[in-house]
Amino acid sequence: MEDIEDLLIGSSRSEAPPGFRLPLAAAVGVGVGTKRNQLSSSLPSPAIPGTQSDSEYMAGQLSAFGYSLSDNPDLADLWLINTCTVKSPSQSAMDTIISKGKSSNKPLVVAGCVPQGSRDLKELEGISVVGVQQIDRVVEVVEETLKGHEVRLFTRKKLPALDLPKVRKNKFVEILPINVGCLGACTYCKTKHARGHLGSYTVDSLVGRVKSVISDGVKEIWLSSEDTGAYGRDIGVNLPTLLKALVAELPADASTMLRIGMTNPPYILEHLKEIAEILRHPCVYSFLHVPVQSGSDTILSAMNREYTVSEFRTVVDTLTELVPEMEIATDIICGFPGETDEDFVQTVNLVKEYKFPQVHISQFYPRPGTPAARMKKVPSNVVKRRSRELTNVFESFTPYSGMEGKVERIWITDIASDGVHLVGHTKGYIQVLVLAPDNMLGTSAMVKITSVGRWSVFGEVIETVNHVSDGKALNKLVPNQDMANLCGNPAKNGGFSEVQESCACGNDSCCSQDTLDNSDNSRQNQSKRNFIGWMLRKRKHLHKKVERELASGYVKKQEGSMREWDFVDKALLGGISISLLTIIALVVVALTFRVIWSQ
The missing domain is CATH 3.40.50 (Rossmann fold)
Structure with missing residues (x-):
């Protein structure tokens, strides 16, 4: 279905x-x-x-x-x-x-x-x-x-338990609801009609769930909510309090990452510095989904969004300034009732100014029973034209240009839809596609970015990252202890990045220590990871993949990429040849001994 x-x-x-x-x-x-x-x-x-x-x-x-x-x-x-x-x-x-x-x-x-x-x-x-x-x-x-x-x-008086049986779509990803409902009253939205007023889970119950899923082998925890920033206002706590408690339970080797869910601007404004501190933590993705919906204060007022464009800018500017590698995703609604050409121009200019790497653009649809459904609509042909125009503006950006040659730590949790690449994410939650064995799912690795596409980047695995097993938690947001396994700046360890970058853990002194596997041991382990199956998988999908990417213009054409695949062909052919020669030699030896024995 x-x-x-x-x-x-x-x-x-x-x-x-x-x-x-x-x-x-x-x-x-x-x-x-x-x-x-x-x-x-x-x-x-x-x-x-x-x-x-x-x-x-x-x-x-x-x-x-x-x-x-x-x-x-x-x-x-x-x-x-x-x-x-x-x-x-x-x-x-x-x-x-x-x-x-x-x-x-x-x-x-x-x-x-x-x-x-x-x-x-x-x-x-x-x-x-x-x-x-x-x-x-x-x-x-x-x-x-x-x-x-x-x-x-339909109705009940308490929230469903967090420890109900669950079948995860991705066994490495836990989607954890921290609250249901919301405090807002957006004129176009019917979610509140369905999910009601804000209802938050307690800090203790969420901490208990995080402990449980980490023991299950989960490598990413996505906090889910209609509005993450509003968490706890109904039970006398706030989002920073929850996040600090959750971060304290994450493994010390950053093998499990936390991703903060969507938050509207009003409720995060008063906690910006605390949220920035948490987003800098090495076990938290430097990524936040903050919907703006429109670049016009007039339209935001008609939507009853309870913030201004200036306040949205404050959220983005503050987090971008305080959090290295910060990535902001946002949402835009085109053609909201009453939206004029000038209102739309303000939205386009906002998107052009910030060049958001991820924007979800939707056309306004009236929801029965909402105030916006009774407002005078923008003609549908105008709505469609504006949506196309904004999409073209967004798709003209090249948010990942300049990443070629950089070395990044990524967390690998999924298989790409092409069946060839694995999907990992950087600390800033940039998607990185790598060619690697399936048993690297659920691991962390250092990769060198080899090429850049419009929607993601491509990388080459250099080393897997050591994971400690002492089970200690990072209970300090700016740690001052030995944090070697949390950092990963190979430039300080003979790596590939020409530009020295600050340490991912926020403590540059720890980056002077070796954070990667021993090279010889790593290569030996890598050779044991279903090498033949991996080579065959690469061989099967390679040429069609390269042709699609080059034809669609999503990856830069590089001579080296074809040479890389030629190497795969040669390696497979060489392996087959060696196997055949070995079999022939064994047969000859066996026949020789048989003749000698019979004499």
């Missing part, structure tokens, strides 16, 4: 190269089933805060109850559809899937924001529904629906 949000996401990214990942990566729908019953589900993208976490929890509970996971909806006896209400097309896609299910006589369960925020939808008549506050009862709903009963569960 197609992921609902996959039908929408990337419409402006359809020509992105293989391996491209949004900073909030797209999900893959999974299904559930038992030996007696086959069930399928459609799960939304984590580009929408909270949705994939809910999906993973529901899949985990069904799996723990004896259901298996399946991708084939045609064989299913029940379809489970998780939805999002942020965008109108998501609901349209849900309606389409429901129609298909009904025409196929499939029992249906609809979960998520759409039924929670719009309980009286005609499309939901006769269908079992589980709201966002009742995901811990999904097994009960599925069981009753398979028996022919209609179940509708």
